[in-house]
Structures are given as structure tokens and as C-alpha cells.
Amino acid sequence: MSSERLIYLPLGGAGEIGMNAYVYGYGPKDNERFILVDLGVTFPDMDTTPGVDLIMPDIAWLEERKNQLEAIIVTHAHEDHVGAVGHLYNRLGAPIYARAFTAAIARHKVAEYGIHEGAVRTVSAWPEQIDLGPFKVGFVPLSHSIPESSALVIDTPAGRIFHSGDFKIDATPVVGEPFDAEMLAEIGASGVRALMCDSTNVFSTAQGRSEATLKPNLEELIRSQKGMVVATTFASNIARLQSLAEAGQAAGRSICLLGRAMRRMVETAVTTGILTNFPTTIPAEDAVSIPRDNLMLIVTGSQGERRAATAQLAQGKYLGLTMKEGDTFLFSSKTIPGNERGVIRIMNQFSEMGVDVVDDAGGLYHVSGHANRPDLMTMHDLIKPQMLVPMHGEHRHLREHAKLATERGYQGIVAVNGMMIDLTGDQPKVAEYIETGRTYLDGSVQIGAMDGIVRDRIRMALNGHVTVTVILDEEDDPLGEPWCELKGLPEIGRSGAPLADVLEEDLSQFIGRAGAKTLTDDDALEEGLRRVARKTALDEIGKKPEVTVVISRLA
Template identity: 40%
Template sequence: MNRPTEILPINHELLSPSIADLWFVPLGGCGEIGSNLNLYGHDGQWLIVDCGIGFDREPGAEAVITPDPGFISARRESLVGMVITHAHEDHVGAVAYLWAELQCPVYCTSFTAVILRRKLAEAGLLSKVPLHVLPTGASHRLGCFDLRWIGITHSTPEAQCLLIETSAGRVLHTGDWKWDADPQVGPSYDEEAFRSLAALKLDALVGDSTCATVEGRSPSEGDVVAGINQVVSDAKGRVVATCFGSNIARMQTLARAAADNGRYLALFGRSLVNNYQAALETGFWDRDLTFIDPTHIGYLPPEEVMIIATGSQGDARAALTRIAAGNHPDLELEAGDTVVFSSRDIPGNELAIERVRQALVSKDVKIVEQTEHGPLIHTSGHPGRDDLKDMYEWVAPRIAIPVHGEPHHLAAHASLAADCGVPQQLLGRNGDLFVLAPQPGVRPGAVAVGRRTIRQSGS
């Protein structure tokens, strides 16, 4: 499971895969949380899977971070397309920034397409990008790659695993996932669809490592409903809840809690409004759950008010950050009001989030967060260790390649895969060349990687 010391032979210095080769090259997202940009190479052609952003970790910074796509930009004539597995920013957010260099068709499901079209329109690219919308379960061919989309549950609608088949081998790219029997929005997962993959004798599984250090299973979104309803029921003054804006199931759970407890509900923050509208457009929103104009909140009794606000990660321009600082035009919190963090702290954001918490504490606002013994108000969208064990038992790949995590997540994932009987585990990082066929191994640092910093307007 250690990084290989052997430098594997490559067919030529230009790093172009032969018909016998199946390669995986992460340009972002391997050894870090965020900035996912993955390449698969075979028979002189390349496929991109996901194109996401990270965020500047400096408190108060207003910059977006993207992976440096220079390696694949230089091979644009060999790029057959880009597949987006789901609508989270760290998987789709860089498309509008990097597409002009890549000039390739983009493939995704309907919810992701609505989110992406808005980003492309804002960048003036909507009429230029060939965007193809595919249903869950679709099969199609891109160049030398045969692709099958397999629906999976996650914390945003229509997340997909991707089965990639070539003449040199087969690989399952899981994207972000969890097993959720009661996802609240959209269908559950199809266990048999994953068990049937074992018969294909997959060469590799490239998989989510985010919660590889967490024992047990990730609870269902359905398990959060009672806890959130209890917190809202117990609250005496205004309630402000914050969650990840793309978690439509969580937004609906919060909206139902407001309705069940006689509270008017408003959305504070553009990303929440955009995701709500995307869910409405694609049939993932309960139309009985409605919102009032945010400017009306200040005229209502505190005990009849609930707000869902952006800012779970302490973003400087988010609604909750401005509310905590006392400079939001539509809401002033008072002692006895409640703020609910229905989210987790993404590594690197802890300081920014703590600043928001302290600003709320100074206002004598009650803060409700997920604790070991308190009501369940948040669950991860990523697999715990027992969930990962199921995946390896059902799919039975020959090689495990942990991605989507910091180094300790990747190491824990690789160790678990070994315990599950996976014959080989390949550990690496951004810029490493993972050879899946013909002879598995890793060539460390084969590709130049880096990141780009894009300053936001007004910063």
C-alpha cells in the first residue's frame, strides 16, 4: 500500500497510452478534499471525469481555486469528452473556468445540467459548450471508452457511478456516494446493479475516501428528519438553519420542519435559491413546500420565522456570515434565537466557521450542532467503513485506488480494501500516473500539476 518506488516504463515520453494501456491520472482531488479533475487514458485518447473547484483557505479570501489542466489542454485533440458525476462544486464548479482551454463535449444528468447551464450562462459560454443530458442508467460510447452510468445515492440528486470499459480493461469510478435506503429525494440505490459488476471482473475501483476513517455506516437522510423537527419544535425565537446548498433532501427536511411547526420560511443566499430552482425544474422539489419573500421576515413575530441560509463553511460573503456580523439587510438576530448547523466542517474551513460561531455566541444566540449524544441533524453523503466493505464485497475489483481525500483518508481506505481481500491497492497523489493495465503500478510525479487562483469580482 506504500507509494511504489519502481518507475514503471511508459511507451514514450509524450505520455500517450497505447491500445494495451488503461491509465488513470488525477490532476486534482487525490490527496486533498476538493478540486476533483480525473483523466482516463486508453489507445491514444483521454476522458475527463469531473472538473471541480476548491476554495482559498485564507479567512476572508474571495478566490476560487481550480486544478491546472495544462497536461490535458496540451492534448486537447485527443480528448473525447468530459463526464460530470454530480452537481457539487468540487466536481462541476471549474467547468465554466476551464472549458475554453478544453473545448470538449460535456455529459451529465438533468439536475447537474441545470446547475451547469446557469454557470455557463454567467460565463458567456452557454451557446458554445456542447452539453449532453443523459438519464441514470445510460450507456454510450465516447471515442474508445464505453460508459455506463449507475445511479447512486449521495447528498445531491442524481449522483452517478461510472463504469468505464475499454479493450484493455474495466474500471468503476464511484464519484461521491453512500448507501441510503431512504434518501428523501429521488430513488434509492440498486444493490443488484452493483453486485452484478463482480461478474465483469473489474480491473480497478477508483473510489471515495472522505469517510474512510469513520467506523460504521453513514446514517440515511431519512434518519435526520426527526432530529431536525425536534430542534425546530424546541426553539423559542427565530430559527436560522444552514446546510450545504446542493443538499436538496436536507433543504426539504428543513422546509417541512418549518411547515410542521407553524413557521414562515425564507431562503437567504443565491446558491440556495439556484439549487431550489434547479430541483423545482427537474422534479426533485415538493411543490407544497413554499417560501416567503426574505424582505418580509423582519415584519413577522420571531416564533413564526425560519430561515435557511448559506454559509455553513464560513464563507465571507455568505448570508449566515453577514447575519452573524450584524450587517445583513433583512435580518438581525437577538438573544434567544437559534442557529442550526446541519452540516459538517470541511477540512480547511475550521477557522472561518469558528469565527462565525463566535460572532453568534456574542449575540447570545443558541447554536445547535451535531453532537455525539444530541439529536441527529446531519449525516454525511459519503461512505463509512462498513459501507466501503459492502462495496468491495459486491463489486470485487482487482485493484483499489483511493481518491477524494487527504493522505490519511487514502491510507485508511487502502488498508480497508486490503482487509476486504482486494488483491492490490495503489496509493498516489495528484500528478501520479496509475497504470491499470497491462501491468498495474504507479509512476509518481509523471504529470505536472498545480492550481490556479481566480479572484472573484469585488475582492
């Protein structure tokens, strides 16, 4: 019996939507060769990750084995698939492979960290394949909401894997390659051991819709508006940007793109030949002087991002441009779960200005980039895998997709982040569990989710903070009384006296009662002062704040 095994290990993207990172390995146990498919990010929120800039996969397990890593393969240029390559590349060091448009975006990201652009290598589409140790990998064009999105054919000595990446069935995607059922059927006919499949829309029972169906609705909406029209969508949705720009142009409006990410995406698409006839755009400084009823802005910030153009316009002014009563703002996008509050806040800010807000509640101005349930079933039938492993979804999506696979006669399994699956036998089975979590980009520093930094930040946000300062002389006697500085706490407590005064009085009494054993022991003194401060605060304001004690001793 062969000692080699074929494994699949998600480090991100399985049990969540975002932060995709999937490891495939082949070889003897503990001596496999690996490839990593995608290295993406997800985004923080003020409730659970205040102050954090980005959230990335925990790659510690793979970093320990980086001498066994053949390559990083990027399926497409969405942030949840490519956003971490610049941040984490130096910890892995393997070459990055992607098709031309995705590779151009990846080069921008690694260049920001001083990494030579040669780290990113451009590959051609299927049927060409690249040799990576025991793997032969081919990039299979699929339609999605960004150009050059690719599934992967991963050939191994143990059989063929088909990694779907993100996809939808769209014969007329406006920009990018259409869904090619005949090509996929040929791949499936050759025999596929395992299909790793997108699960995002497994609960959507309607047939998916084409991107091309939106343009007439967009043009009709824009033509009917009197004031300035502003539309937001995902910066990476090149086809939607094209549809919006063409609809605005057809309605007789000048088009202005606002937002660095959006301009970069369009520039990259033009440079790589993806876009050949994008309508002419004008810079923001020229847009200021154009009559409002002749102007259309296409802006970043569809998910309520605080620094994006949409949020800036909602707060007043952006690059000299303002929203006014009678203008229209269109969300040509779906709000990602978790972002609802930020988006609704912006909608209300626009409403207060007298701006008419149009969202996509009726499905007229947005179509999903992910396969709905009938489209997933079509993919199953084209690829005809021996086993099916759902990915790219929350646990409920993965579980539903696994049930669907089982009902349709395929071996299915729910595999979440950190669960290593052995694909070598007749059915998938759990080989082992890997400790994995999240890495936070906090400012310019990477920290672990379990390091306690964000936990302490949340505690301070919830409970406030007190700094207690005490000075002791050469004889270990108090030099004056302790004093307190408050942050994020009410000034007056239940007693009606200033909270700082009450705290200082109780702390002074504690110091006066403390014996020599406590006064000479920094740890004991610090613990006693902290305990008194928290108890007094609880009595006065009903909260136990975080307490920092500063003890100074005169030498």
C-alpha cells in the same frame, strides 16, 4: 503484445478533499484518447491564499493534449466536482456530459462565461451508455448528499472501470435515488478491472446513517424554540433543505430561503423534477413582518464563507433581517477541515448577541454524504474489482483505504495528483509522473500557484511594505533626499523616532556615499537602497519589509 494502454491520472482530488479532476486514457503511449471525469474547485484561506477567490486544478498537461480529449464528464453538482467547468471550459473545448440536474447546474456555470448551453449534454442513467472514442460510459445512480449523483461504468478495450464518485449507502435518502445493491452486484458480476473509490470517511468505523433519520430530531428542535430559528447547511444538499423546510412547516413556521446559491439549487431541482413537494417559501421582504416565533430562515454559509447569509447575519443585518437574543441558530452540517476558525468566529458573534447556537456535535442534525468504512467494504464486495485505487481523500485517507483493500485481497495502490497509473496489467503500476499544481482565480484572472503573485502578497502581509522614491537630475546627482511611504508598518521604531524619518536619513547617507558607478546604474542603485531600507527596518522594528524602489531621472 499490444501497444495500447489504459491509464488513470488524477489532476485533483487525490491527496486532498476537493478540486476533483480525473483523467482516463486508452491507446498507444503519447497518442491515447482521453476523458476527464469532473472539473471542480476548492476554496482558499487567508493564511495560504489571501485574496484568491477560487482554486482549480492545473490542466496544462491536458490542455496540451486537448485534441485527444473526447469529453468532460460530471458525476454530480457539488462545487468540488463541477465548480470549474465555466472557468476552464474554453481551455479544453470538449463537450460536457451529465445527468439532467447536474447538467442544469453546469449550464448556469458555462453561461456566466458566454459559453453556449449546447456545450453541456444531458444523458440518461444506466444501463444506457454513451460512446466516447474507445470508451463506453454509463451513469450509475448512487445516493449522496445531492440529487442524481452518479458512479460511472467506463468500458474500455482493456476492461471495465467503476468510478464510484461520491456516495453513501442510503436506502431512504429523502430526495434522489436510493442505493441499489442489486444493480451494483450485477455490474460487479460482469467483471471489473479497477474500482476507483471515494475515501473520505475511511476512518469512520460506524455504519452510515440515512438522511431520513434526521427529520424527527429537526422537528423536535424547532418546535421547542421560542424565538426565530435559523438553520444553515450546504446549499446543494437538497434533501436536507427539504427536511429542514418540512420540519419548520410542521412546527408552524413560515419558511424563507436566503442565499443565491440555495435558491438556485431549489429552483433547479424543481425545474428538473427532482423536487415536487417542497414547502412554500416566502421572500425576505415578507419575512421581516412575520412574528419571530413563527419564522424560520434557511441560509447559506455553513462553512463560514464571509459573503454568505450566515456571516452577514452574524455581522448585524441581512436583507432587513436581524438575529436577537432568544433566537436559535442551527448548523445542520459538518465543518470541512480548514474552515473551523471562520465557523467558530461566527458562532461567537451570535453568542454575543444572545443567540443560542446549536451545532452537530451529537450527530442529531447532520449525516455525512460519504460512505463510512463498513459501507466502503460493502462497495468492494459488490463490485469485486481486480484492483482498487482510492481517490477523493487526503493522503492519509488514500493510504488507509489502500491498506484496507490489500487486507481484503484486492490489488491496491496510493495514487496522488500527478501520478499516472497504468491499469493494463494484472496490477496497477506507476507509469510516469506529471507536473501538476493549482490554478488560482484571482479576481477575474487565472494565475498559477507558482507564479509568485500570491507569494508576494503573503510576504507583504507578513512583513509590510516600504516605497522608496529617489529623483536624479541630468548630471545623475540626487535632487533632494529620498523619501519613504510605509504600508502595514509601525510608525515609531525602537529609537523613538518616526520610522520613515530614520529610513530617509539612512537612505540619504547611502546616496551621499554612493559613487558615480552606482548613481548611473539603476539596478545597482535600486539594490543598494533596498538593502539599506531592509537593514534599517530590521534594526528599528525587527522586520525586513518588502521594498519597492522608484528611481526617476530628469531627461
